[in-house]
Amino acid sequence: MYKSVIVGTGPAGLTAAIYLARANMNPLVIEGLEPGGQLTTTTEIENYPGFPEGIMGPELMDNMRKQAERFGATFVNGWVKTVDLEKRPFRLEVDGKGEIITETLIISTGASAKYLGIPGETENVGRGVSTCATCDGFFFRNKELIVVGGGDTALEEASFLTRFASKVTVVHRREELRASKIMQDRARSNPKIDWALSKTPLEVIAGERGVTGLKVRNNVSGEEEILDAGGVFVAIGHHPNTDFLKGQIETDENGYIVTVPGTSMTNIPGVFASGDVQDTRYRQAITAAGTGAMAAMDSEKFIDSLENN
Structure with missing residues (x-):
């Protein structure tokens, strides 16, 4: 006992x-x-x-x-x-x-933390893949970053990361975001935030020094491309x-x-x-x-x- x-x-x-x-x-x-x-x-x-x-x-x-x-x-x-x-x-x-x-x-x-389950993701945690902007944002000063997700958490993390990053791109597999209107308005008014909507993440791309980008598929055209980034923040809950x-x-x-x-x-x-x-x-x-x-x-x-x- x-x-x-x-x-x-x-x-x-x-x-x-x-x-x-x-x-x-x-x-x-x-x-x-x-x-x-x-x-x-x-x-x-x-x-x-x-x-x-x-x-x-x-x-x-x-x-x-x-x-x-x-x-x-x-x-x-x-x-x-x-x-x-x-x-x-x-x-x-x-x-x-x-x-x-x-x-x-x-x-x-x-x-x-929920992960996307795509190649190159978990093996690059700590090498450019993160699930916590508050924890790791400081390490990405002046880099282009990607935030994956469409809810309030994703947009909060994207807004926070603009304090350090040169640009933050929000990637979401749908055209419509799940985030509340106030969070969307705040993010859309931030000049450092770009949007890659209707795009599905396929693979985290990395080199010897860590993450270099994210391969995505355009859900409308079916075309694949690599979005350049020095870090990928997964914010799907x-x-x-x-x-x-x-x-x-x-x-x-x-x-x-x-x-x-x-x-x-x-x-x-x-x-x-x-x-x-x-x-x-x-x-x-x-x-x-x-x-x-x-x-x-x-x-x-x-x-x-x-x-x-």
Whole structure:
């Protein structure tokens, strides 16, 4: 029986582990197939406080893990197959580890960026392909960039990238955009934004130094061409990693866990959520870490209330 189990080892899960371990709660942290989360696929991080020269994503995650281990957190590598949240203690079936029982559960499984699934895409992540303009835009000063997508997120990222890029081209497979009118008006009035509508991405083109362009097909004429660019930002949404919960917890229409505003509490007492799995807006390492601290403190208070009753 554990007092607290944390599922996920991104900034949220590891911060929760640090806080709980320092509180002598001896948390168990369950790592998935990608320990460290999305930051392990990120190169240099320059906007995380405390690192004036920047730090590599994998190094930051490794440091967080070592800090949690130093205070007594334990880690197991495995995939959570099923959970039973009907009553406390909660039960988790972990692939290769059997059943794990806990009084409280912190879900920090994050959200995975959706990719196009075209050649040259995933192998060039960190070499010119990105899913986060806020994270990586600074590295593309004075370059021509492409943003793929037609929703609010795509146009927000395109507008943000014009702070750094010489030109940003929005590529969308339809003639009509899904974005709200106010976002479309704002983007269309930006002189640095060009449009490549009714064009389907086919392949990310890259050389020795990284991305050089995007091959697209004109959906009207059928012709193919290569749009030159020093970077391709994929902005077609994220998928929260909540499938393993199988509807046992309240989520929004997109699968993000709903928390009580200002807390990490879910609709199930003793179950808390932190990081991108419940954040549809910011999705930054620093905000994930903050909600991880909140989840740890909420979990500790919950345990205290049980022991005092």
